[in-house]
Amino acid sequence: xxxxxxxxxxxxxxxxxxxxxxxxxxxxxxxxxxxxxxxxxxxxxxxxxxxxxxxxxxxxxxxxxxxxxxxxxxxxxxxxxxxxxxxxxxxxxxxxxxxxxxxxxxxxxxxxxxxxxxxxxxxxxxxxxxxxxxxxxxxxxxxxxxxxxxxxxxxxxxxxxxxxxxxxxxxxxxxxxxxxxxxxxxxxxxxxxxxxxxxxxxxxxxxxxxxxxxxxxxxxxxxxxxxxxxxxxxxxxxxxxxxxxxxxxxxxxxxxxxxxxxxxxxxxxxxxxxxxxxxxxxxxxxxxxxxxxxxxxxxxxxxxxxxxxxxxxxxxxxxxxxxxxxxxxxxxxxxxxxxxxxxxxxxxxxxxxxxxxxxxxxxxxxxxxxxxxxxxxxxxxxxxxxxxxxxxxxxxxxxxxxxxxxxxxxxxxxxxxxxxxxxxxxxxxxxxxxxxxxxxxxxxxxxxxxxxxxxxxxxxxxxxxxxxxxxxxxxxxxxxxxxxxxxxxxxxxxxxxxxxxxxxxxxxxxxxxxxxxxxxxxxxxxxxxxxxxxxxxxxxxxxxxxxxxxxxxxxxxxxxxxxxxxxxxxxxxxxxxxxxxxxxxxxxxxxxxxxxxxxxxxxxxxxxxxxxxxxxxxxxxxxxxxxxxxxxxxxxxxxxxxxxxxxxxxxxxxxxxxxxxxxxxxxxxxxxxxxxxxxxxxxxxxxxxxxxxxxxxxxxxxxxxxxxxxxxxxxxxxxxxxxxxxxxxxxxxxxxxxxxxxxxxxxxxxxxxxxxxx
Amino acid sequence: xxxxxxxxxxxxxxxxxxxxxxxxxxxxxxxxxxxxxxxxxxxxxxxxxxxxxxxxxxxxxxxxxxxxxxxxxxxxxxxxxxxxxxxxxxxxxxxxxxxxxxxxxxxxxxxxxxxxxxxxxxxxxxxxxxxxxxxxxxxxxxxxxxxxxxxxxxxxxxxxxxxxx
Ligand code: FES
Ligand code: FES
Numbered sequence: 001x002x003x004x005x006x007x008x009x010x011x012x013x014x015x016x017x018x019x020x021x022x023x024x025x026x027x028x029x030x031x032x033x034x035x036x037x038x039x040x041x042x043x044x045x046x047x048x049x050x051x052x053x054x055x056x057x058x059x060x061x062x063x064x065x066x067x068x069x070x071x072x073x074x075x076x077x078x079x080x081x082x083x084x085x086x087x088x089x090x091x092x093x094x095x096x097x098x099x100x101x102x103x104x105x106x107x108x109x110x111x112x113x114x115x116x117x118x119x120x121x122x123x124x125x126x127x128x129x130x131x132x133x134x135x136x137x138x139x140x141x142x143x144x145x146x147x148x149x150x151x152x153x154x155x156x157x158x159x160x161x162x163x164x165x166x167x168x169x170x171x172x173x174x175x176x177x178x179x180x181x182x183x184x185x186x187x188x189x190x191x192x193x194x195x196x197x198x199x200x201x202x203x204x205x206x207x208x209x210x211x212x213x214x215x216x217x218x219x220x221x222x223x224x225x226x227x228x229x230x231x232x233x234x235x236x237x238x239x240x241x242x243x244x245x246x247x248x249x250x251x252x253x254x255x256x257x258x259x260x261x262x263x264x265x266x267x268x269x270x271x272x273x274x275x276x277x278x279x280x281x282x283x284x285x286x287x288x289x290x291x292x293x294x295x296x297x298x299x300x301x302x303x304x305x306x307x308x309x310x311x312x313x314x315x316x317x318x319x320x321x322x323x324x325x326x327x328x329x330x331x332x333x334x335x336x337x338x339x340x341x342x343x344x345x346x347x348x349x350x351x352x353x354x355x356x357x358x359x360x361x362x363x364x365x366x367x368x369x370x371x372x373x374x375x376x377x378x379x380x381x382x383x384x385x386x387x388x389x390x391x392x393x394x395x396x397x398x399x400x401x402x403x404x405x406x407x408x409x410x411x412x413x414x415x416x417x418x419x420x421x422x423x424x425x426x427x428x429x430x431x432x433x434x435x436x437x438x439x440x441x442x443x444x445x446x447x448x449x450x451x452x453x454x455x456x457x458x459x460x461x462x463x464x465x466x467x468x469x470x471x472x473x474x475x476x477x478x479x480x481x482x483x484x485x486x487x488x489x490x491x492x493x494x495x496x497x498x499x500x501x502x503x504x505x506x507x508x509x510x511x512x513x514x515x516x517x518x519x520x521x522x523x524x525x526x527x528x529x530x531x532x533x534x535x536x537x538x539x540x541x542x543x544x545x546x547x548x549x550x551x552x553x554x555x556x557x558x559x560x561x562x563x564x565x566x567x568x569x570x571x572x573x574x575x576x577x578x579x580x581x582x583x584x585x586x587x588x589x590x591x592x593x594x595x596x597x598x599x600x601x602x603x604x605x606x607x608x609x610x611x612x613x614x615x616x617x618x619x620x621x622x623x624x625x626x627x628x629x630x631x632x633x634x635x636x637x638x639x640x641x642x643x644x645x646x647x648x649x650x651x652x653x654x655x656x657x658x659x660x661x662x663x664x665x666x667x668x669x670x671x672x673x674x675x676x677x678x679x680x681x682x683x684x685x686x687x688x689x690x691x692x693x694x695x696x697x698x699x700x701x702x703x704x705x706x707x708x709x710x711x712x713x714x715x716x717x718x719x720x721x722x723x724x725x726x727x728x729x730x731x732x733x734x735x736x737x738x739x740x741x742x743x744x745x746x747x748x749x750x751x752x753x754x755x756x757x758x
Numbered sequence: 759x760x761x762x763x764x765x766x767x768x769x770x771x772x773x774x775x776x777x778x779x780x781x782x783x784x785x786x787x788x789x790x791x792x793x794x795x796x797x798x799x800x801x802x803x804x805x806x807x808x809x810x811x812x813x814x815x816x817x818x819x820x821x822x823x824x825x826x827x828x829x830x831x832x833x834x835x836x837x838x839x840x841x842x843x844x845x846x847x848x849x850x851x852x853x854x855x856x857x858x859x860x861x862x863x864x865x866x867x868x869x870x871x872x873x874x875x876x877x878x879x880x881x882x883x884x885x886x887x888x889x890x891x892x893x894x895x896x897x898x899x900x901x902x903x904x905x906x907x908x909x910x911x912x913x914x915x916x917x918x919x920x921x922x923x
Pocket of ligand 2: 192242243481856857858859860861862863893894895896897
């Protein structure tokens with residue numbers, strides 16, 4: 001089938017690849033300003049303590065130290081991403097009364113160089129009164145447990161419920177009911193670029209902040225509120241970012257400290273975290289305790305599901321409230337549950353805060369769904385593939401009051417992986433020690449719920465076009481390495497009939513690009529910013545079409561299009577002008593006014609979760625060494641539905657990256673904690689898969705067209721963070737009989753189980 | 759006490775006074791403003807800081823600046839000096855999509871160059887083990903491995919062509 005698109009769907013090389021290949025792309029820490037000071041943060045060594053007194057005098061006396069601040073010097077305004085519910089905003093940029101985890105920010109220094117700043121750290125004296133701490137969700141919710149935040153005596157900061165149908169009735173009508181408990185662990189985003197922020201103050205007191213962030217707009221607003229300044233007196237610029245995966249989607253202490261110290265000293269101030277700091281204090285994926293009860297009819301039809309999830313949120317809410325809702329929403333995805341009930345609790349503990357991480361509640365929740373599906377399949381005597389096909393969600397399915405699935409290629413995905421992997425044969429005939437397993441996913445294409453309480457559209461774009469045949473796209477959307485700038489340029493080039501090289505782009509600068517964009521998370525950029533770009537492009541095309549129509553005296557019934565650098569009648573291409581000539585005509589008609597248009601996108605009437613869902617299925621084949629318990633993943637097969645594929649190479653890259661992360665999540669990555677202390681704080685002890693660990697892998701795109709997406713596109717790459725762990729886990733079960741209910745799957749657990757079964 | 763060092767970076771001579779504890783990474787990034795070389799961990803475990811020292815790859819975060827006295831360093835900026843044609847490794851990475859956030863890229867390129875300096879017909883296993891010290895969180899490595907093998911082919915062809923002339 002010939003594509004209706006010229007640039008969308010092509011392997012267009014990323015437009016930022018060359019500057020990165022040459023080492024010329026500037027990340028925040030690469031920047032230097034005249035007179036710049038180096039900042040450093042003093043962190044709490046205790047998991048829970050009252051700050052009685054801080055003495056900064058000796059540090060201030062050290063030559064080269066320009067300023068030392070503590071929470072008492074700041075306006076003491078709490079922040080948090082859930083602005084719509086101010087109660088949930090529980091974090092101070094620097095601790096004011098208490099510290100709540102090891103690594104909590106206590107004081108900050110600005111000095112002429114890093115060595116001096118480091119030395120100053122040692123000279124700050126903090127007197128703490130240690131308080132009892134709690135590190136486990138079960139203990140944290142017990143009466144009498146240490147209260148971590150005064151406003152929340154139960155330590156349960158968020159309660160979310162979803163309910164439809166009648167679960168009890170559903171179980172009563174079921175022929176087969178099972179109940180299981182799953183535990184998932186915490187892992188690191190481990191983006192390669194440590195966080196960094198650089199602030200500068202103008203003579204009139206306005207602040208410019210360059211920062212490694214996924215959410216320039218959120219940082220702008222929250223920085224303004226915590227500094228007690230006006231939003232537009234703050235300009236946030238996102239330079240190149242070395243990955244985020246959800247770990248850079250909030251205002252962070254060092255962003256505040258850089259700005260505050262720049263204002264106080266009059267000098268630019270830069271903070272860059274060390275890898276150790278990243279591991280000790282960095283955001284992480286929520287550990288979850290998942291109670292899941294499902295009921296089926298004899299023939300495998302799902303009847304009911306009752307899901308209860310406790311999230312270990314660590315010391316602050318961060319993006320926990322969203323994760324709490326989303327894990328319950330994902331519990332209702334993939335299969336048709338006529339009766340469904342979810343209760344999620346976000347629980348404080350004295351550990352580093354968990355937050356959003358690639359998959360945003362799905363990897364945990366879907367791990368339980370998928371493993372439980374396989375356990376049920378076995379007991380019902382139905383092949384796991386067939387059980388899935390029987391219950392799979394299809395286009396048009398509704399999750400009452402929550403969402404409607406406008407497009408789903410899930411069934412085709414399941415069929416495709418089964419065929420690619422030779423499932424039926426292998427599931428029967430693989431020798432002991434070899435196994436094959438399946439995991440599936442569904443994921444959102446951006447969120448629809450306005451927890452940030454923005455006054456602006458969720459995404460916006462401005463397009464300027466010129467008589468030399470070029471266009472300039474401005475958007476606040478944030479490319480953090482995933483390639484969204486290239487995708488948005490592709491969409492604009494497609495709409496305007498231009499070449500990639502004709503488009504200049506300015507992105508993610510809050511004072512130059514149109515308000516607003518909520519940032520890069522939840523796989524929202526392609527759909528939301530993409531729709532905003534199309535909206536702006538349509539408004540640009542109207543007057544261009546008018547100009548061509550007038551110039552050639554066309555009958556109003558003529559269809560006009562932008563194609564191949566021209567604006568022309570569809571049926572009579574000779575009635576047309578070059579793009580630049582058409583722009584010039586419009587400008588002449590408007591007495592010199594430039595041709596500029598703004599577009600925007602805000603999901604409306606799309607339920608509570610997202611405008612569109614991606615789907616997919618993955619099969620893993622593994623080899624388990626009976627002596628060592630080591631798992632080797634031999635092959636992965638993936639079929640996914642991301643609607644229209646805008647950039648195939650980028651989508652393949654997202655898949656491979658997801659497998660790397662999923663492999664780590666399943667088998668090797670884990671925060672090792674001793675109470676509130678993170679013990680593995682470097683890349684030797686925190687084991688991320690390397691090139692040699694990557695299995696060969698095949699990908700199949702299931703073609704669907706998402707009506708709400710730009711040119712039919714939807715989520716790609718984040719949902720894929722979910723299926724790998726359950727697929728590997730199921731394959732390990734197939735190979736050894738060990739069913740992992742507590743991630744990660746370690747050799748010790750496998751060996752223990754093998755021994756038990758001997 | 760600062761130490762005086764003379765060394766070459768990407769063919770240019772430098773003469774600097776450095777504190778004995780400063781790393782090569784700090785000196786090239788901060789004193790020479792060659793920020794293409796990254797710092798991902800500072801402990802020798804991620805490979806983002808890889809440079810060639812007298813032709814062999816090293817972690818610049820673990821190399822003391824004083825130890826490069828009299829030696830020759832090559833950084834990513836030396837692969838294809840500004841404006842010049844891209845190095846085949848760079849070209850292949852762009853083409854395959856092996857660059858996402860780009861933070862690991864310079865290190866990957868230098869490790870790849872180290873490998874291709876030794877052999878122009880590396881097997882996939884050799885490529886993967888040459889990258890064993892380079893972490894990437896975005897790409898899952900596949901497109902990087904593909905790029906290096908593509909670059910090897912191209913460099914082999916170039917070498918053959920040269921020979922013919
Ligand atoms: S920064 Fe040198 S190996 Fe990571
Ligand atoms: S491209 Fe981001 S770490 Fe490799």
